[in-house]
Amino acid sequence: MPAPSRHPTGRSSVAPTSLPAGTASAPWTRTAADSLADQGVDANRGLSETEATQRRRQVGPNALARRRRRSTWRVLIDQLRSLITLLLLAAAALAFVFGERLDAVAIAAVIALNTLIGFCTEIRAVYSMEALRRLGRTTARVRRDGIVRELPAAEVVPGDILLCTAGDIVGADVRLVQASGVQVDESALTGESVPVTKTLTPVPAETGLAERGCMMFQGTAVTRGTAEGVVLATGTRTEVGRIAELVEAADSGDTPLERRLERLGRQLAWASCALAAAIALAGLATGKDLFLVVETAIALAVATVPEGLPIVSTLALARGMWRMAQRHALVEHLPAVETLGSTNVILTDKTGTLTENRMTVTTLAQADAVWTQPPEDAAEDDTAGALPDFAREALELGALCNAADRGDGRSTASGDPMETALLRAASEHATPRRTLVAARHVVHEFAFDPDLQMMATVHEDAEGRLHFAVKGAPEAVMAHCVHARAATGDLVLDAAARAAWTRRQEELAGNGLRVIAVATKVTPPPLADPYRDLTLVALVGLIDPPRGPARAAIEVCRRAGIRVVMLTGDHAATASAVGRAVGLLARGERAVTPGPTPWSTATRRALLHATIVARASPEQKLRVIELFQEAGDVVAMLGDGVNDAPALRRADIGVAMGLRGTQVARQAADMVLGDDELATVPVAIEQGRAIYANLRKFVVYLLSCNLSEVLVIGSASLVDVPLPIHPLQILFLNLVTDVFPALALGFGEGSRSGMTRPPRRRHDAFLGRRHWLGIVAGSLTISAPVLAVFWIVRAWRAEDPAAAVTVAFLTLAAAQLFHIFNMSDREAPTFANEVTANPWVWGALAICTGLMLAAMWWPPLASVLATVPLDAGSWVLVLGASAVPLCIGRAHHWLGRTRRAAK
Numbered sequence: 001m002p003a004p005s006r007h008p009t010g011r012s013s014v015a016p017t018s019l020p021a022g023t024a025s026a027p028w029t030r031t032a033a034d035s036l037a038d039q040g041v042d043a044n045r046g047l048s049e050t051e052a053t054q055r056r057r058q059v060g061p062n063a064l065a066r067r068r069r070r071s072t073w074r075v076l077i078d079q080l081r082s083l084i085t086l087l088l089l090a091a092a093a094l095a096f097v098f099g100e101r102l103d104a105v106a107i108a109a110v111i112a113l114n115t116l117i118g119f120c121t122e123i124r125a126v127y128s129m130e131a132l133r134r135l136g137r138t139t140a141r142v143r144r145d146g147i148v149r150e151l152p153a154a155e156v157v158p159g160d161i162l163l164c165t166a167g168d169i170v171g172a173d174v175r176l177v178q179a180s181g182v183q184v185d186e187s188a189l190t191g192e193s194v195p196v197t198k199t200l201t202p203v204p205a206e207t208g209l210a211e212r213g214c215m216m217f218q219g220t221a222v223t224r225g226t227a228e229g230v231v232l233a234t235g236t237r238t239e240v241g242r243i244a245e246l247v248e249a250a251d252s253g254d255t256p257l258e259r260r261l262e263r264l265g266r267q268l269a270w271a272s273c274a275l276a277a278a279i280a281l282a283g284l285a286t287g288k289d290l291f292l293v294v295e296t297a298i299a300l301a302v303a304t305v306p307e308g309l310p311i312v313s314t315l316a317l318a319r320g321m322w323r324m325a326q327r328h329a330l331v332e333h334l335p336a337v338e339t340l341g342s343t344n345v346i347l348t349d350k351t352g353t354l355t356e357n358r359m360t361v362t363t364l365a366q367a368d369a370v371w372t373q374p375p376e377d378a379a380e381d382d383t384a385g386a387l388p389d390f391a392r393e394a395l396e397l398g399a400l401c402n403a404a405d406r407g408d409g410r411s412t413a414s415g416d417p418m419e420t421a422l423l424r425a426a427s428e429h430a431t432p433r434r435t436l437v438a439a440r441h442v443v444h445e446f447a448f449d450p451d452l453q454m455m456a457t458v459h460e461d462a463e464g465r466l467h468f469a470v471k472g473a474p475e476a477v478m479a480h481c482v483h484a485r486a487a488t489g490d491l492v493l494d495a496a497a498r499a500a501w502t503r504r505q506e507e508l509a510g511n512g513l514r515v516i517a518v519a520t521k522v523t524p525p526p527l528a529d530p531y532r533d534l535t536l537v538a539l540v541g542l543i544d545p546p547r548g549p550a551r552a553a554i555e556v557c558r559r560a561g562i563r564v565v566m567l568t569g570d571h572a573a574t575a576s577a578v579g580r581a582v583g584l585l586a587r588g589e590r591a592v593t594p595g596p597t598p599w600s601t602a603t604r605r606a607l608l609h610a611t612i613v614a615r616a617s618p619e620q621k622l623r624v625i626e627l628f629q630e631a632g633d634v635v636a637m638l639g640d641g642v643n644d645a646p647a648l649r650r651a652d653i654g655v656a657m658g659l660r661g662t663q664v665a666r667q668a669a670d671m672v673l674g675d676d677e678l679a680t681v682p683v684a685i686e687q688g689r690a691i692y693a694n695l696r697k698f699v700v701y702l703l704s705c706n707l708s709e710v711l712v713i714g715s716a717s718l719v720d721v722p723l724p725i726h727p728l729q730i731l732f733l734n735l736v737t738d739v740f741p742a743l744a745l746g747f748g749e750g751s752r753s754g755m756t757r758p759p760r761r762r763h764d765a766f767l768g769r770r771h772w773l774g775i776v777a778g779s780l781t782i783s784a785p786v787l788a789v790f791w792i793v794r795a796w797r798a799e800d801p802a803a804a805v806t807v808a809f810l811t812l813a814a815a816q817l818f819h820i821f822n823m824s825d826r827e828a829p830t831f832a833n834e835v836t837a838n839p840w841v842w843g844a845l846a847i848c849t850g851l852m853l854a855a856m857w858w859p860p861l862a863s864v865l866a867t868v869p870l871d872a873g874s875w876v877l878v879l880g881a882s883a884v885p886l887c888i889g890r891a892h893h894w895l896g897r898t899r900r901a902a903k
Contacts, residue, residue, distance in 0.1 A: 156171050161177075173238040175214060176200055178228040189243075339634070352676070360542060365541065394537050394538035465522055482535075493536060553679045608631060690748070701745060737813045748838045807870065
């Protein structure tokens with residue numbers, strides 16, 4: 001036996017020669033007997049326990065590669081990866097080396113606080129996601145040594161004979177060797193919302209996954225019939241496993257916010273180094289003491305780096321994360337909260353996302369009559385949707401000719417989605433099955449025949465007559481009918497009548513409905529051929545209905561400048577019908593089918609402008625996302641199936657459904673919607689936009705304040721005067737007057753016009769030219785009054801230099817507090833805006849005022865900060881000078897609004 005090799009996912013695997021000889025690369029092209037021979041197994045006995053154990057050692061457990069959980073240490077280390085945090089660490093180290101231990105300890109405390117907040121928030125999310133990922137473990141029934149055993153699906157090996165019946169989850173990829181009326185729901189794997197009929201017939205090698213009728217795949221659900229198959233692939237070798245490998249390969253990378261903040265950090269690093277070097281050289285050139293030069297450099301480093309930025313950004317994102325959790329959206333990684341806010345393209349799956357993933361009867365039709373189910377909000381006395389006689393009979397026939405586990409005909413019915421839909425429709429609009437069967441008990445059931453494409457049930461009434469209920473594919477049922485129901489009585493189904501019925505069938509199918517036909521006949525005993533001389537009653541149209549809030553959610557996204565594109569593996573006609581129902585597709589527009597890769601330039605252009613992309617494989621979904629990303633779009637992907645997992649991982653943010661979503665999809669996503677509501681996504685987008693606007697607002701505020709400190713220190717260092725602000729006072733300002741107001745800005749509700757503006761472009765800088773101009777202007781209006789009062793008091797009270805420093809310190813602090821009101825939107829009124837209406841702002845001002853008074857009159861703090869008591873004249877200077885930035889800023893806003901209104 002060859003030595004095991006190491007699988008890319010980390011599991012041991014074996015070379016192909018260690019598997020049974022003759023295994024075909026396309027088993028769906030071979031007969032059942034060939035597949036059994038390939039695996040060296042007898043279908044009646046199965047593998048022996050000894051052989052099964054040996055094979056399990058060779059191929060490993062039947063388990064998918066799990067996305068490795070972020071370890072506790074990794075979550076902790078990730079909190080320190082920010083460049084701004086590294087700058088703070090460098091400043092702390094520099095302060096410690098030159099003996100400024102109090103400064104070093106204070107900076108270290110800032111870093112520790114930020115790390116603790118981020119760690120506690122993200123570790124909670126990690127454990128919450130792990131709880132979701134533990135859902136969905138399955139068992140399997142296999143035949144070994146001639147005995148049927150039930151065991152964990154992880155113990156299934158290639159060559160096992162797997163037995164499945166309605167309601168089972170298929171535990172591996174199998175080639176069918178026996179099948180009786182089998183249908184399988186493969187929507188999680190292929191995106192097809194309609195169960196697929198399975199047979200033993202081989203198909204050509206080029207047949208797509210959704211059309212391989214002789215195969216069943218791991219993770220799909222049997223909805224009808226019984227089947228036996230030989231296991232050909234387990235674990236990572238299955239179709240689901242192949243998708244899982246695509247998921248692992250699809251690295252989403254950093255979020256836009258992380259990239260923007262990293263870019264800002266680099267800019268601040270260069271600015272800090274350049275300023276420190278320039279001021280140090282100027283100090284040495286003017287003959288200043290070396291220790292004073294070093295002290296000034298440390299002060300500049302502290303002043304340049306916004307210590308509050310990591311704390312405030314982390315807390316703002318965490319608050320957004322908590323608010324999203326209250327709206328049933330669980331976010332695993334903090335910056336993902338903001339990513340939705342920068343999204344300009346949403347790619348969404350159809351089944352279970354835009355639709356209910358629950359078949360529903362919507363239309364009952366004859367050649368010349370149609371009944372459509374009324375909307376849910378129709379009035380109870382509305383007669384427009386009154387049920388005609390033919391429709392009532394059709395629903396009752398659909399309920400009688402039914403193989404679903406009936407339950408009460410409503411919520412507890414299970415089995416084939418089409419058949420449960422027929423039971424629900426009969427209970428809601430006609431007569432429940434249990435009432436029908438009580439009057440006409442079941443005599444015989446003819447199971448669905450895949451070759452005939454029909455099934456039938458026979459019922460006996462009180463007079464002993466036999467009533468046949470038949471349903472199936474329209475062309476198959478019509479071929480066995482000789483009459484057709486009509487309002488005037490039964491008519492002969494001649495060529496003209498058949499053509500009319502066929503046109504009606506094509507019309508319903510063109511609207512994206514799945515169409516079946518129901519027929520009947522009544523005969524005396526004995527039991528005869530159920531499919532002979534039937535009377536065609538009606539065509540039944542079914543569809544997976546759109547989710548209620550989907551249309552409104554799509555409209556909200558459009559108003560916000562966000563494109564919503566359906567990306568589905570389903571048929572183009574079905575996808576187009578759903579698209580029109582939710583307002584995604586205008587009448588006359590058509591879905592785009594991508595076709596095989598590589599795509600031509602014309603195909604790529606068509607995909608970039610498409611509203612619906614149909615018949616997309618998992619690999620093609622991945623390529624479509626990359627296509628949009630290459631065009632500069634920020635892409636969110638919504639999905640719930642296994643086939644969506646690679647796309648969820650590759651998108652800038654993947655959003656999975658928590659209730660109906662598969663474990664693989666939830667594992668690949670950044671965000672999980674606990675209520676499966678598409679309407680939650682616009683809420684997340686609005687929250688993300690508000691967070692981004694708040695982040696930028698408080699960054700502008702922080703940098704304005706910090707640059708003013710740089711200007712104050714830099715100006716003093718260029719001439720032979722003491723520093724107006726001591727390094728420890730700067731750190732105190734950055735921790736107090738910066739952090740609390742900035743945090744209040746970060747906790748704001750945001751502008752009400754946030755969802756009426758276009759989204760940001762992927763490559764837009766975090767701060768644009770307008771923001772940098774505002775930062776410079778704001779810092780000048782703060783620093784100029786501070787320097788002015790410093791010179792005034794220094795000349796006025798030359799015998800008390802500490803008084804000048806104290807006045808400069810208090811003026812700088814108060815001016816920064818006043819400056820927060822300049823952070824309102826340019827279009828907002830002067831006195832009634834999102835800043836003045838923010839209760840957090842007023843709370844922050846109260847706290848900062850108290851702390852500044854404590855810095856003056858609480859002896860321990862006053863001693864550390866080297867402040868001294870002031871007289872009344874000095875306080876007048878402080879209050880007057882600190883109001884200058886507010887007055888200038890408000891005047892600038894007013895003039896700007898007036899100028900724009902005049903245009």
